[in-house]
Amino acid sequence: MHESIQSCVFKNGWLGESEKKLFGRQRDLHDPVEMRFGITLERFSATLQHPLPGAQWGGIITRMALKAFENNTIEAVVTLHRTRENQFFSQPVLAETAQEIYDSRGNKPVLSPVLRSLETAYRKGIKKLLVIGAACHLHVLRDFQERFTYLQDMEIFTIGIPCVDNIDRQRWPWVLKRMSRSPLSAMHMEFMQDFRIHIRHTNGMVEKVPFFSLPQELSDPSIFPVACMSCFDYLNSLADVTVGYLAAELRPDEKRQWVLVRTQKGKTLIDAIRNELTCYPEEGKWDCKKFVMNTAEATIASMKVQSRTYSPDRKIPLWLGHILSGVLSLAGPKGIGFAHYSTDFHLIRHYYYVRERFPEQLERLVPRHVRSILEEYDLPL
Template sequence: MPQLHAAAAVLLLAAAEALSTTTTPRAITGAWPQAFPAKDLCSNCGLCKTDVGIASVTDSCAFIGDGMARAEGLEERVHGRSRAYDASNLDEAYFGVHDEILLARGNVGGAQWTGVATGIALAWLEAGEVDAVVVAGSSEDGFGSPEPVLCRTKEDVLRGRRVKPSLCPSLAILDQVRDDASIKRLLFCGVGCSVQALRGINKGDPVKALNLDELYVLGTHCVDNSPTPEAAKKFVSTLPGVGEERADDVLAYEFMADFRVHARLRGSDEEETVKPAYMTLPPSIGVPSIAPSCFSCFDYTNGLADVVVGYMGAPFDAKRDEMTTAPLMVTVRNERGRRMLDTAVASGRVEILQRGGVGGRELPSTGDRRSITVKTVQGDSMVKTLLEPDFVAGNQGAPPFVANILADVIARTLPTGLEFARYSIDYHYIRNQLFCDDRMGTRATRHVPSYARAICEPYAEDVEALKNPPPPEPSPLWYLVFGGRFQR
């Protein structure tokens, strides 16, 4: 009889094992994006490339189910409270939960701007506050595939410098983090969609799932990322002054407040910068250069990070400033973010230029975004592609001479500082709301966060007019010929 019991136990164990191997979700290894749950809306955040992450995908992915709206429910857990805003004060609808918005400058060479992000990460690691840091590195210089780097040293962290201009599977490293007993305190650096997915793991308790004691998150703003390095390279090839022949020399580029793309290129001795006007770009390059996920993204300001670095709300003087000298905007969301920034300042890696208080209300800000936002949306070839089935975007940009004059004129009419940030957010959220309505149908109501709807609300009539333009006014010739005979 004891042998019988033993045999039954072995059988039971084998059955349990078989069951567990068939029910335990496993990392996806198939082709991107087809094999991923969010399909072509997948931002390749890397969560599904891990065993620990895939188990939470339905509760964490920013592009399935409640999608981007789900993050609002995590704010209280992460920051201790959710966003406070109403129609008369939209500061936190725009910039998320925060204690303060300020201007800062880093002193890390070879960074995207001045290295505030890398400076904070370095200082936090060097102060011994974390055992490891995750940054977005690259398989090679230039347009190599972005990939997560698990950093233990200063040299590792420096690999995160500069924006790798395409989707990075930053979370693909999470199994390694979970299985490494020496990592108990982690700093994760990433963009909004990956931060949302990370925070959502294990029903909002990633610390436990990853066997950590502490998790710190340093975010950057992020918008309009390219789906692949090839798409990003194709985009820069269309820039006058770059072209196909110099595309591989591009080290960094940004869409700037002077209505020009600033591209920094590897020169024979030192870096060179070209600044073609936006209008020199062929309109047809817009849609293929932006991943579908980024057309459905409403987390430009990275609402679930502890502290966030970006440039859109920092003043930029086109006559005096370069990316490598200009101020950056830092949003401190909570006490953890405050400690990280203070440590970077104390170590001398980051300098605070101006404190802006809640909403950045004490920072420079001029102009009124409203009418320029409407004009931008109305004239945007990507919006037209969405709204007008017969619209075909042109494949020729304006001649540089004309485009330069236009850029100078337009730049003078644009808002600056924090109002420029609101303008940029308004344009992107209106455009992306249109994209989601078109692509997701009724699921758009679940996906779009309520703060984004509050931002788009004041433009409701303008957007409706775009969707349903009034019939064209009859021309004077029409009246001459028909004399108003067909009027009702």
């Protein structure tokens, strides 16, 4: 824990030097796509031809981990299992068998001490390791790799998830109760590209809640951990390969995912399962400026520190929220345009969150491309 704090982004800042050390350069401020998605060798959408049941989406991450284990690229995986008591809660694990790797699939939408098992891996003498984590984990890991020679003796592969709006586990029951009409039977939850949260229940039913119809209490920034609201690496840019869904087309009959291959190690991991994937080029129109500008002012205003009480009521009734989500799914940004919009929305939200609460941290925390993006929208720095 002590070492994690030493290597934390709050000490080192997001990206910056770490990005330079990994790629030999920082992202190009003249390349609008790289500014948002980070440095990549290749990006595409893909479906796993045989999706893994119980995975968060199609299961590309777990399949890559399993394959790397099967072909001896790695000996173990630093990742998470669910706890027995609550399937949304995580416990760190060093997965050393195919079954243990398979059991790590699925999201645990709570802050999680993933890197705890790194020490277990070292003590067991593991030399080839895979680490799966969110951006905050990978930032700390990259710094550990610089600081500790014993990690330099290990060959470490990394897979990143895009991550945003993670929750403190004490808060989770309160949040879930406000999202779902049946929190006790909820077993899977995801914020999707159709502007709705999809919550799957034990009976297989999928409850869809439009973002616009969530209770107003859930728009209180203080319900999210300070660390997550100060995150400037949604797309996990220090991972060897990032797998999300943001720029992938949402199709009812397919679980398309979005793959961002960043390094040769990432290419090794994805190449090993390429024959199990159906791949599609990225699609959608890049431009989403109007769409971002429509919400920017309200987003910035909502980041102000204010002593207001948030109502438990929905701002917009569910039926109207569904109409709005439907219209936006048709008329709003899609594919890379949606990923562009979502990345910019979160950068704007987090910049003003930090500026309001921790102005003295702005210089250290915020990577330089964020300022360039804010300037594109003529937003005050």
